[in-house]
Amino acid sequence: MSGTWHVDTDLLERYVSSRLDPVTSMSIETHLTRCERCRNTLPREDAWLSRSWAAIEDTIGRPRLTVIERTLRRLGVPEHMARLLAATPMLSRAWLLGVAAVLTFAVAAAHWAPAHPAALLPFLVAAPVSPLVGVAIAYAPRIDAAHEMLAATPMAGSRLLLVRTGAVLVTATPLAAATMPFLPAPPVVTVAWLCPGLALVTACLALSVRVPVRTAAPLLVVAWLIGVFAAGQFTGDRLLPFQPPAQMVYGTTAAVLAVFVYLRRSRLDAGGTR
């Protein structure tokens, strides 16, 4: 058909204005793919065509959304922020599995001797540390391999640190919360890890005003473990660091340090002086 026959003007006009039946339209489209002469007679708008190509290219070339990204988008997080959070380097499978394994172990330990007064201790000690470890490894050279390139971007420093810390908190907190129903204790007791967790993360940010995050976080983990152990040894009550008075201290500390971090945010930047 494409050898000798060509689309006449009347037929072409009706095709362009979509006044043909589907079968004839398809037949003409098949012919157009093979016949340059007829293609050249088609009226076209170059600006529309380039816009259309750009849109097609954008759709085809767009990176595939991850599960985290899709969830964040459904929760109303802007597209670029969802991408930034989802691509946060420490939200790797290894870290998530590590946190899940530690918490599972802590829950299992609680069930090993449920009647013991300190049965919850492994969970209460481990849960506040998991976000802290996440923040630390977010800045480990092997995980944040591109740190030198990222440090020269406008979002480097306090903005990127806070985004990553937020990403860790919103991931680690539900993970720890999900294990709480499996603990042999009422929710009011099992939630006692939350305030120390928050205080440790804000303390890490505050310390990073003076030392790198990857140094501050391990220091705090060690200090936390020594503090909990020492409190138990000296008072004979191993759960003392999780009692209501201690919770008040953690809450106040977190609030004060959050203000401190806000005021010193310019120092959370490798390009600024510490």
Add this chain to the structure above:
Amino acid sequence: MTTTVSVHELTKTFGRVKPLDGLSLDFGPGVTGLLGPNGAGKTTLLRCLATTLAPDRGDIRVLGLDIADREQRTEARRRLGYLPQEPGFFTRFTAFELLDYIAILKEMTDRRHRHGEVRRVLAEVDLADRATTRIRKLSGGMRQRLALAQALLGEPELLVLDEPTVGLDPEQRMRFRALISRLGESRTVLLSTHQTEDVAALCERVITMKDGQVVFDGTPAGLTAGAAGLVWQSAERPHAGLFWRTSEGMYRTLGQRPAGAEPADPTIEDGYLLALDTSSTATAA
């Protein structure tokens, strides 16, 4: 010369090592090359200019902005592109995903515009057909081009490139030179390299550094001219001085004329080696 970047009395110390010691320099539009041996202070200087490292002392102004101030540093970062000496990668990302991530950190929030920009820089470095390839599957040269692509995002006014030609094959190096010379027509490009050929081919100005100090500042032709009358060639092996055997089997000597040697045309590499050697002699004296 219009000054776009200036450093004054810049000092940086790492423990007992002082890679920069009171360095003062001005840079203008065009391509400026930093030459120098390892430990000369090139990378430290470029990191300070790229705002990823704070100096101990001294002032830096980038595109008229004082980068010691947080707000002005952020503004400077909006207008510069940086290729570090050892660009690390999130190897689980594809080339497109990495650039998309960095484009977001460069505050490109509109997805369509951002993706268009990512495609543009991928095409600039000839990696358009590798957009969906995971970085762990890219060769060393491709990764280097990808690192260059991220520096080009947002068409920055200042490009800071630390050893950008490392890992590139000769053809890629030619393409790179064409790209950089085009970019240098309308912006400030500062690059460090060990390759004197890159400097000769690309740079309007060359600064040779040694031990945190400038030992030569001028044109590539000026660096070459500094070796005039100090380059010799002989069939006999010289007894002293800085010399090496060429592919033609002759001995090329820099400095004092060895017995029986003939004068030879100097190259930029001769000028560079002599600039370093002269500074050593001056220091020793």
